[in-house]
Amino acid sequence: MISLMATAHPTPSAIGLLLEDLELTGTAIRVPAGELLFGPQREPGTLYLISHGLFRVIDPPDAGRRLARTLAWLGPGEILGWNALVPHDSHRLWVRAERESRLIPLPVRLLARRMSRQPRLGIEIIAQLAGHLLATYTEASELIRLETPLRLAHCLR
Numbered sequence: 111m112i113s114l115m116a117t118a119h120p121t122p123s124a125i126g127l128l129l130e131d132l133e134l135t136g137t138a139i140r141v142p143a144g145e146l147l148f149g150p151q152r153e154p155g156t157l158y159l160i161s162h163g164l165f166r167v168i169d170p171p172d173a174g175r176r177l178a179r180t181l182a183w184l185g186p187g188e189i190l191g192w193n194a195l196v197p198h199d200s201h202r203l204w205v206r207a208e209r210e211s212r213l214i215p216l217p218v219r220l221l222a223r224r225m226s227r228q229p230r231l232g233i234e235i236i237a238q239l240a241g242h243l244l245a246t247y248t249e250a251s252e253l254i255r256l257e258t259p260l261r262l263a264h265c266l267r
């Protein structure tokens with residue numbers, strides 16, 4: 111008797127398939143280490159899929175009143191530039207390449223077409239956003255519960 115488990119191959123993720131799509135990878139851009147992808151005067155106009163490298167998402171300082179904070183570290187297979195979907199959002203984050211990196215531009219229209227043909231891609235993108243939202247919710251609820259000295263220590267870490 112032949113086992114189906116022995117011949118089954120794991121199904122690649124829909125986002126993983128984008129990383130292998132020659133039409134998209136041909137448009138990849140190189141980002142040198144230390145370069146701000148988004149920051150002052152550089153707002154996201156498109157989404158980007160990280161092909162290689164590491165990016166740091168930073169909550170910038172507030173006119174000298176607050177220190178910058180690292181909100182997230184993002185690597186291959188993750189998407190940057192969600193603010194492109196909310197163009198009138200007043201809260202801007204900085205995103206800096208921490209290593210030499212490669213990004214695949216994902217214009218919103220292209221992504222919408224792909225998701226209409228491949229619903230699993232939409233589910234994976236929602237899952238990625240939900241993960242970011244859950245991390246934000248967890249951090250906010252921890253800060254609410256902490257006493258002031260601990261909250262201050264948490265913000266300075």
